[in-house]
Amino acid sequence: MTALAQKQGNIVKLGDYLTQSADLIRATVTHLSEAKMEQSIGLCVDAFRNGKSMLVCGNGGSASDAMHITGELVGRYLKERTALRCICLSDNPATLTAWANDYDYASVFARQVEAFGGVGSVLLAISTSGNSANVIAAADKAKQMGMNVIGLTGQGGGKLAKQCDVLLDVPSKVTPMIQQVHICLYHYLCEHIEARMAG
Numbered sequence: 001m002t003a004l005a006q007k008q009g010n011i012v013k014l015g016d017y018l019t020q021s022a023d024l025i026r027a028t029v030t031h032l033s034e035a036k037m038e039q040s041i042g043l044c045v046d047a048f049r050n051g052k053s054m055l056v057c058g059n060g061g062s063a064s065d066a067m068h069i070t071g072e073l074v075g076r077y078l079k080e081r082t083a084l085r086c087i088c089l090s091d092n093p094a095t096l097t098a099w100a101n102d103y104d105y106a107s108v109f110a111r112q113v114e115a116f117g118g119v120g121s122v123l124l125a126i127s128t129s130g131n132s133a134n135v136i137a138a139a140d141k142a143k144q145m146g147m148n149v150i151g152l153t154g155q156g157g158g159k160l161a162k163q164c165d166v167l168l169d170v171p172s173k174v175t176p177m178i179q180q181v182h183i184c185l186y187h188y189l190c191e192h193i194e195a196r197m198a199g
Helices: 003-007 014-031 034-049 061-074 093-102 105-116 133-144 158-163 175-198
Strands: 054-057 086-088 122-127 148-153 166-169
Touching: 014 175, 034 054, 034 122, 034 148, 034 166, 034 175, 054 061, 054 105, 054 133, 061 086, 061 122, 061 175, 093 105, 105 133, 122 133, 122 158, 133 148, 133 158, 148 158, 148 175, 158 166
Parallel strands: 054 086, 054 122, 122 148, 148 166
Antiparallel strands: none
């Protein structure tokens, strides 16, 4: 059974589901170049070494991923080291709801980029479709401020792709499958950022 059948709500057995996940990971190996990941790691390490911030944003499951990434970098992934200045833009419900209530939800991340970003900082923008309006607005604001933008998306990167200095796109249109590969990619990113910062 294909991932499309899964998206349409058909029941799949565990073995088939895990096989599909493994197949997409293998497809990502050939689709996503080592050079793109190396560039992403370099941008983040440069920001941290220069006292700048890494901001992370996303909606829903991607908001949870943003929190996960921030936890790994502020805390630790595998090595003992100093804390890294990483900020999750979906972490503060008071800020999110106040701004969305008074203005709109589409600009809740862009407003925080304005508050916490700056030249040389990095925005990691997560959207499985690449078309989340508030993530695109955050990327727009980041570019206006002289920041680097890394996109973590599904196939093609959607509208977000145009705003990215580096696009890490998973070759799928199925949201839960994309999210599973996103975990692999950002764990790899965290491990390599940490290794360089700890070293």
